Amino acid sequence: MINNHNSNGSTIAVAGSQSNSPVFSSYSTTTSNVSTDHGNEISDINLYVSPPSSSLLCPLHNGLFNQPLIAKCGHTFCKYCLHKQQSNNTDRNKQSQFECPFDKTLLSMDADFFPNLALSTQINDLMIYCKHGIKRNHTGEWVQDEQGCQMKIRLGSRFEHDRICDYATIQCPYNKTCPPLKRHQLKQHTLICNHINCPHKSAGCMFEGTKQQLDEHLLGCVYESIKDYISRNEEQITILRTQLDEKHTENDFLKKSILQLTARFDQLALKLEAKTNKFEGTLKHIQASLEATQSQLSETTMDLVMLKKNANLEAIEIVDLKIPQLKCKGTFTGHNGPIWCMTVTNGFLISGSSDQMVKIWDLTTLKCKAMLAGHQGIVHCLAVIGNRLFSGSSDQTIRVWDLETFECLEVLTDHDNTVCALAIAAGYLFSGSYQIIKVYDLESLKCVETLKGNNHWVRALTVSGGYLYTGAHNMVKIWDLGNFECVHTMTGGSGSIYSLAVAGRKLLAGTYENSIVAWDLDTFDVISKLDGHIGAVYTLAVYGQRFFSGSYDSTIKVWNTDSLICVQTLNRHTSSVESLVVHSGCLFSGSADNSIKVWR
Template identity: 40%
Template structure:
């Protein structure tokens, strides 16, 4: 019988459970999960080779053999031919039955020992003793010494058919190593990508396991299509792969007709070994090819024949060759030469010299290592010093910042102390004036809420019905509901600069900005309906009177005729000496503030009828009551004039910062004026006796704008909030 070729043959069908999934203690061992073994026809030659084979299920496993009935069931006249039957048990212990021409049966069984090694036993009249080497399995029919060469028949060779005859690249090197299994590996140990036994199995994020090299070629799992990334080595599968039995590489040879496939070499190593012990066995295998250590020109030989070769080798060198002896010969001549070798007398001295040189070399290497270590330590020390220097600099910077912060907080506390002191002085003044009855606790204003939404300082406020409009540095106008839910109804976007002024007339809302534009918005729909280029500089203030819209900028006031949503320039008022930061309309007059002056304009004639002189720098705010004209200045004071004769009647002090805004709250019983300042406070002034009755401190930044509606006061500040006082 010709020897079968090992390469493509028996392949197990994948079982119902997939070992690509991460093993758990509840999972059965993969060797208990094989449910079927079939033939896969990988080439026509393989089909021919196994065309008469069949698979029969028996107790304890499967029998692979020719598709013919057992001998006992054959007809008497049918010729009996040799037959091979291989049984794979539940633990893959292979039992091979060889039936000869005479009808004799010889069984060989691979038995697993506690150390996972195997041996064969012969169950007939002939005693076959097991021979093992490095935990390996022999394939011989007759027992010999550990490294004796067994005689093998074709039937014995056929009994070790295997799953794979391809090469295997070792993970530790790039060397292609032939891989032939003694038994078909379970399908659970086959990679779903390359369809080969796992090589360094990796558990992926999808839950399946694949070869490490296979995962480098795919980004999605071939099983469920999910994206996958490596997580951890699958040690359980690696251990199962390492427990599989393979043929020693020195017992195989390439097939003559198919590249990459291997067959059993009858002259090679007869042992089968565990896959995990392959390197250990093959490094000591007596069938490994070696070269003569005396002369590479000698022909290669097996390791088992090396000792015999050394006895007859004619290229043996003198032991003193390393000292310069040129002798080369066989072993008998070497014995004769050693007695007359001239280096024999001085070999001890030469050996001592060589040892000394070796010691010096080792000492120099040790010193070099020490120098390298010291350089490394010096480099690390320098790096550590740099880190400490940087850390120290950072700590100094933090200390400086904390010091500056404490200084700023101390300055603010001093300002608060000054405000409280002034408040106490005002209370003492009222007590000394006998005006105790005028101090009504019911008139104390408290903060009732805060509108939050702007991302920059709030510079202007305007109330129209139940809606409050606020303009900010974030270039937006927010519309707040002040009657029901007190929430932002809409954000009006369109300006490209800071919104500095807001006013309204009818259903139109007008806004002025640092982008030099005036925009018109419909209050009902809260949509932009018009936009004009109003000034060459920022529009600082707006006010409506009669059918006109007045806009203040640098050294001029423009008068616009408002007809519907259209604005037509009617006239330009000149003669102002600085920025017009304040405009107020009262009855038939317009009051404008610039540098140390308040100009009064007649709305009907658009002519200046009076100029009030101040001494507090630029005028930032103006308010008009039934009896007084008030203006807040850059130098922290409020000037008060009589509205009838335009004579100055009082100067209000108490703020420690610029007065940005003034607002009037009038009742039938009394008139109160609110002032907002750079010092983060609001003051309430009783205009009946011209004194401060209350100081409101709740904002975290300068208070820049005020608006009054239905007994409530709204204040906007640099802290980006709007507070409600009542």
């Protein structure tokens, strides 16, 4: 699969059988010009350890997404492709609009597209071979070079690796006329290079020679005796130049900011006036509808009472037609990054965040009781048993904490990738990462088993009825907790699975494709695929006859577990909902807007 934007804008695709989506007909393990953590394109060739999933392909150019943007209709496109479509539109009145090729929704280029962070993360997590360790074989295909770098790296980390790779080609730091060399050859080259300048060249010394000659030269160099004075002057000059550049940059930034703020203020004033008028009209309509509904409910109740009397059915109870609705009762703030995970125990709400902290909140006083520091990356998952708390992180470790002293008891370092999910059952701790689940004995805290067979990141774990359920890409595996054997594999999902929950004899899976898949645990058949969200479903929580789903679209939906019908949508968060937990009739929701909201 070569991810090149063709000059004529064409793609290779054939009509698909589901959702009118294109199915890509070209596929390979190499690509070029792909999205990076820096949001730039590069021209080097990448050889993948495993072929990328077709769900990571842009439908407009049939290559890996480059700076993916998700539209309000739920479909995702490359930023490059959208701008290209815009520039090719000869109608100036429509250059700020884009028509979705799937559902024909007319979208505003400025207001209806948002960065698809989940998809960018998936692309950047693809594993590739170092570009300094691949070559073309006799057939012209890219293969691994045994004489080059043997490292396997994340696609999003290749720039960082390239800066330290021993096989990267570099220029001689002393003279640009020297031939290029590998980084690991620099030490040997330094011994023979005859273009090494005197360190006092900036002061006027014109010496040039080998390292040995330089050492001899410094014994008699007139500038060597005053090197401290020269060094102080150069440092002062450097500081003054830096300060001058900073002032110029600050001045330019302030001028640009003033212009942008003025224009933004004018736009906001116009939007506020329009939204105020619209809100007033909507409020009047809602009030009128509510009065009409209350009047109709009263009339229906009276009709039922009369029906009972006329039919002599006093023993029949009238059903209360009012359905209790959840309302936001408060907000926890204190984290300096998105809240990825939460759990509740012994009157404490515990949260993990991108700010690398674990915070413990007292549910009685609603205040932060303790902050647990130690992780060097995002805290992705939490699990608790008794007085011990386990936290998994992108720093590839699991930390064990004492909930009485709030001290770290131990650090588990068996993983070599991000720890995405944790679960506790039957005396064991289970931790999900890239393609594997590690099993730890809770007494010895030693890794006793590694469960393999998953095809991608294991981002979701849940336990029920003596079985461990694990979610990866388009599959759920069921493991017997007695012998750690996989007893069944269920497919038919929708892309990568981000969350799992068991409700009775139903298994629920939140997916990257904006849907919730429900399986029957007796027949292992798909019961239904629940739509409604317009972003990946990151989290699920079950409570009685209801379950809750949190999504990238910033909403929480409430579903009936029997009918699988959505009965309410909660939309107080301003960014994606990453975590949900239910305790004592309260729903807690953690979001990328750095807040935790309480619903009741």
